Amino acid sequence: MKKIYLLILFVASYSLLSAQETYYWYEGTKEILSPNGTQYFIYYEDNMLYGFLNDKSNTHVVRQGEYLSQDIKKSMPSNARWAIVDSSLFPEINKNYNIVYSTRNYKSTTCDCIGLSNLFYVKLKKSEDYQILTKIAKETNATVLGNDQYTPLLYILDCSKSNRFNALEAANYFYETNLFEYAEPDLMSDIKLSCPNDSLFSTQWNLKNIGQSGGISGYDINFCLANDRITGDTSIIVAVIDEGIDKTHPDLPNIHPLSFHCDANASPSGLVGNHGTKCAGVIGAATNNNIGVAGIAPNCQLMAISSFLLSSVDGMRGLAHGFDFAVNNGASVISNSWESKIKNTALNTSIMNAIRNGRNGLGCVVVFAAANNNDTVSYPANLNDSILVVGAMSPCGERKNPNSCDGETGWGSNYGTELDVVAPGVGISTTNWQGGYVNNFNGTSSACPHVAGIAALMLSKNPLLTQKDVCDIIESTARHIRTDIYNYSNVVGRNNGLWNNEVGYGLVDAYSAVQQACTGELVYQYHSIQADTTISACKIMVSNVDVSNNAKLSLKANQTITISGPFTVELGSELEAKTDY
Amino acid sequence: MKKLFLSFLFLFLISLLSAQETYYWYEGTKIPLRVIGETYYISYEENTEIDNFLFSENNKDKVVGNGVLQLLGINYINKPLTPIHWAVVTKELQKDILNLFEIPYITPDYEAEGGNVTIKVSNLLYVKLKHEADYTLLEQYAAVHKTTIVGKDDSMNDLYILLCTDISEGSAVDVANYLYETGVFEYTEPDLFTLSSMIIDAMPSYSIRENSNQALCISPNPVKDKLTLTLPTDNNEIKIFDLQGKLWLQQSVGYSAEINVSMLPAGMYVLVVNEESYKFVKE
Numbered sequence: 001m002k003k004i005y006l007l008i009l010f011v012a013s014y015s016l017l018s019a020q021e022t023y024y025w026y027e028g029t030k031e032i033l034s035p036n037g038t039q040y041f042i043y044y045e046d047n048m049l050y051g052f053l054n055d056k057s058n059t060h061v062v063r064q065g066e067y068l069s070q071d072i073k074k075s076m077p078s079n080a081r082w083a084i085v086d087s088s089l090f091p092e093i094n095k096n097y098n099i100v101y102s103t104r105n106y107k108s109t110t111c112d113c114i115g116l117s118n119l120f121y122v123k124l125k126k127s128e129d130y131q132i133l134t135k136i137a138k139e140t141n142a143t144v145l146g147n148d149q150y151t152p153l154l155y156i157l158d159c160s161k162s163n164r165f166n167a168l169e170a171a172n173y174f175y176e177t178n179l180f181e182y183a184e185p186d187l188m189s190d191i192k193l194s195c196p197n198d199s200l201f202s203t204q205w206n207l208k209n210i211g212q213s214g215g216i217s218g219y220d221i222n223f224c225l226a227n228d229r230i231t232g233d234t235s236i237i238v239a240v241i242d243e244g245i246d247k248t249h250p251d252l253p254n255i256h257p258l259s260f261h262c263d264a265n266a267s268p269s270g271l272v273g274n275h276g277t278k279c280a281g282v283i284g285a286a287t288n289n290n291i292g293v294a295g296i297a298p299n300c301q302l303m304a305i306s307s308f309l310l311s312s313v314d315g316m317r318g319l320a321h322g323f324d325f326a327v328n329n330g331a332s333v334i335s336n337s338w339e340s341k342i343k344n345t346a347l348n349t350s351i352m353n354a355i356r357n358g359r360n361g362l363g364c365v366v367v368f369a370a371a372n373n374n375d376t377v378s379y380p381a382n383l384n385d386s387i388l389v390v391g392a393m394s395p396c397g398e399r400k401n402p403n404s405c406d407g408e409t410g411w412g413s414n415y416g417t418e419l420d421v422v423a424p425g426v427g428i429s430t431t432n433w434q435g436g437y438v439n440n441f442n443g444t445s446s447a448c449p450h451v452a453g454i455a456a457l458m459l460s461k462n463p464l465l466t467q468k469d470v471c472d473i474i475e476s477t478a479r480h481i482r483t484d485i486y487n488y489s490n491v492v493g494r495n496n497g498l499w500n501n502e503v504g505y506g507l508v509d510a511y512s513a514v515q516q517a518c519t520g521e522l523v524y525q526y527h528s529i530q531a532d533t534t535i536s537a538c539k540i541m542v543s544n545v546d547v548s549n550n551a552k553l554s555l556k557a558n559q560t561i562t563i564s565g566p567f568t569v570e571l572g573s574e575l576e577a578k579t580d581y
Numbered sequence: 582m583k584k585l586f587l588s589f590l591f592l593f594l595i596s597l598l599s600a601q602e603t604y605y606w607y608e609g610t611k612i613p614l615r616v617i618g619e620t621y622y623i624s625y626e627e628n629t630e631i632d633n634f635l636f637s638e639n640n641k642d643k644v645v646g647n648g649v650l651q652l653l654g655i656n657y658i659n660k661p662l663t664p665i666h667w668a669v670v671t672k673e674l675q676k677d678i679l680n681l682f683e684i685p686y687i688t689p690d691y692e693a694e695g696g697n698v699t700i701k702v703s704n705l706l707y708v709k710l711k712h713e714a715d716y717t718l719l720e721q722y723a724a725v726h727k728t729t730i731v732g733k734d735d736s737m738n739d740l741y742i743l744l745c746t747d748i749s750e751g752s753a754v755d756v757a758n759y760l761y762e763t764g765v766f767e768y769t770e771p772d773l774f775t776l777s778s779m780i781i782d783a784m785p786s787y788s789i790r791e792n793s794n795q796a797l798c799i800s801p802n803p804v805k806d807k808l809t810l811t812l813p814t815d816n817n818e819i820k821i822f823d824l825q826g827k828l829w830l831q832q833s834v835g836y837s838a839e840i841n842v843s844m845l846p847a848g849m850y851v852l853v854v855n856e857e858s859y860k861f862v863k864e
Contacts, residue, residue, distance in 0.1 A: 350737070
């Protein structure tokens with residue numbers, strides 16, 4: 001009995017071990033992999049899923065595409081598509097749509113994120129071995145798609161219809177027959193390429209959440225894609241009303257020369273605490289400078305409006321003057337991570353003046369933190385609907401509350417009718433005064449500057465947006481996070497999509513907001529296209545157009561394309577219409 | 582006799598009640614103010630005797646906040662001839678002071694929504710005119726209530742700052758109400774404050790942050806040569822910065838300490854202890 005027991009134990013542990021050990025073959029060596037699970041690759045043929053993945057409110061699609069290569073295109077269905085999504089999105093997709101094939105990602109000893117697709121490659125030893133190839137393909141339920149046009153012995157296979165193997169396992173199977181020169185899976189490494197090189201970037205879950213804070217991968221502001229395209233413009237000034245900004249900090253080179261100290265009613269600003277420098281870093285720390293943290297709008301300028309922010313005799317007038325100073329000296333965005341138990345009409349007047357008359361009438365974007373009382377939104381955040389009110393999100397996509405996954409029980413982000421959006425607000429890495437850094441900047445204080453930074457990026461791209469345009473775009477491009485615990489619905493007075501009492505319109509999305517930051521409609525009509533032509537605009541309206549002579553008309557819009565007749569594309573000619581480019 | 586006594590009692594109770602409840606106007610609504618009387622705001626023309634009394638060994642812990650009325654960002658019309666000092670003191674100290682000195686202006690604190698801080702009122706109030714020409718009306722009404730128009734805000738239109746003294750007919754709350762209820766002005770508001778921090782922060786720990794004003798005691802403020810500190814723990818690293826962020830002093834101290842600040846140039850400074858910052862003025 002004992003012998004049999006030991007044997008079973010041996011076999012069990014062996015199979016357990018070999019089940020854990022994942023690998024692929026490269027140059028005759030086994031490369032070990034272990035499961036990661038932060039992203040999923042999916043192969044699908046479902047048009048409804050395509051619509052879902054490309055819905056504005058649904059980001060966290062890391063990458064997606066079709067099978068464009070001529071070598072394999074003809075062998076795949078016309079609606080074959082693939083996508084790489086963050087793990088936070090996968091369960092919902094898996095539940096509601098038809099996925100033909102999916103695989104999670106892996107990590108190796110050198111690289112944290114290795115993705116697999118549905119493809120793998122097999123190189124024949126000689127052309128006659130094609131028969132063997134098709135035979136093994138049948139055994140594995142893999143499909144031979146075609147061969148490489150420059151390396152005819154190299155075949156591309158698809159395992160999406162195989163129940164037996166994923167691409168890794170299929171490639172191994174082929175290789176281990178020893179009948180082929182080599183076999184390797186189609187591997188892709190992490191999209192870190194578009195993320196910056198700042199030394200503390202890996203701690204910045206708020207910008208790229210790979211689960212590093214014990215959170216859920218994907219719950220971030222979609223920074224890396226935004227950063228790839230835009231870092232802001234020096235013409236856009238973000239005023240920070242707080243304890244001042246450390247102007248000597250090496251990671252804050254873009255401090256505006258004008259500043260103001262409310263308590264002294266004079267310039268320049270003072271530095272009376274660490275809080276303002278922390279807010280400033282979130283908005284505009286230098287990015288890709290190999291040190292410190294990455295800011296959201298590093299090329300925009302930071303204007304320090306300082307105050308002790310201690311409620312005292314005749315104190316509100318000074319704060320009111322601070323808003324006036326920012327407005328009068330060209331600030332476009334004003335970030336406020338503070339609250340007041342006392343309401344003051346003079347302050348209200350200055351805030352509303354900034355919103356209505358700032359930026360020569362376009363309006364300053366005034367952003368306020370909702371405050372941290374685990375109660376309804378505080379004043380002045382709740383003063384007026386035109387103020388952009390920001391709550392704090394935990395690394396797991398929840399409203400930061402005493403029971404959220406971060407374990408900090410002492411506070412919760414305010415909620416209620418005035419809450420507009422949420423942004424990461426726990427354990428944020430940022431600049432600290434005296435040239436330092438912290439990785440524990442907390443509260444709606446830290447969430448608010450995220451939105452100020454995004455507003456600055458949007459205005460950098462399009463300074464003609466009104467304050468209302470900016471707020472509308474930020475709200476309508478926000479992501480509905482954690483639909484498992486939050487119900488988003490239509491609310492009277494909330495016109496920018498579905499809304500929830502605890503997280504507002506949802507998590508802000510830097511990439512989508514900047515994409516939507518355009519105005520203007522181009523009307524393109526009465527044209528006869530006979531040579532390749534590209535039209536780009538925010539919105540395009542086309543009519544009375546004829547495309548002939550084998551020409552291609554490319555329409556590229558940020559938001560919408562409307563085509564009305566008469567509109568003709570003659571035989572041999574092409575029309576391409578793309579949005580969100 | 583009994584009837585007389587009862588009516589006296591009745592009147593007394595009424596006056597007691599009305600003394601406990603007042604209100605102020607905000608955005609056209611009456612906001613109730615209920616007296617708590619935990620602390621009192623006092624204001625007096627510069628007086629070294631009163632200062633010495635307030636900041637003596639026995640009393641300095643009972644001074645919650647203090648300063649000099651600076652009124653920045655203002656175009657003066659009637660600038661006070663001598664500096665006006667203010668202090669917020671505990672009710673015990675208030676009793677003691679009133680026994681010894683004539684204090685021209687004193688108001689209790691009021692209940693705030695939420696309850697963990699109280700609302701203090703200074704002797705300032707603000708009036709916004711509907712039209713520039715209404716200034717003459719303001720002059721008239723201010724005179725009626727014996728309240729001084731100190732000046733005009735230098736960046737906000739038609740906003741005036743008024744000062745109540747012992748001869749004013751009522752506190753800043755009362756005068757603000759009288760003026761608003763004339764219907765002549767766009768708005769009036771008394772100068773309300775809490776002496777608490779407006780920073781929104783959430784300490785990355787498992788407990789709720791304490792009110793920073795209770796953790797540390799600094800006196801006197803303003804200071805001429807020696808700053809006395811009473812600290813919450815035995816081992817504290819203190820730093821003193823000026824407003825430009827320059828470090829002037831760094832020291833390790835215990836529960837209480839006397840810091841020599843005579844070498845500091847006159848101005849505002851920040852004392853930093855355990856990541857918390859406190860301001861003081863060096864004269």
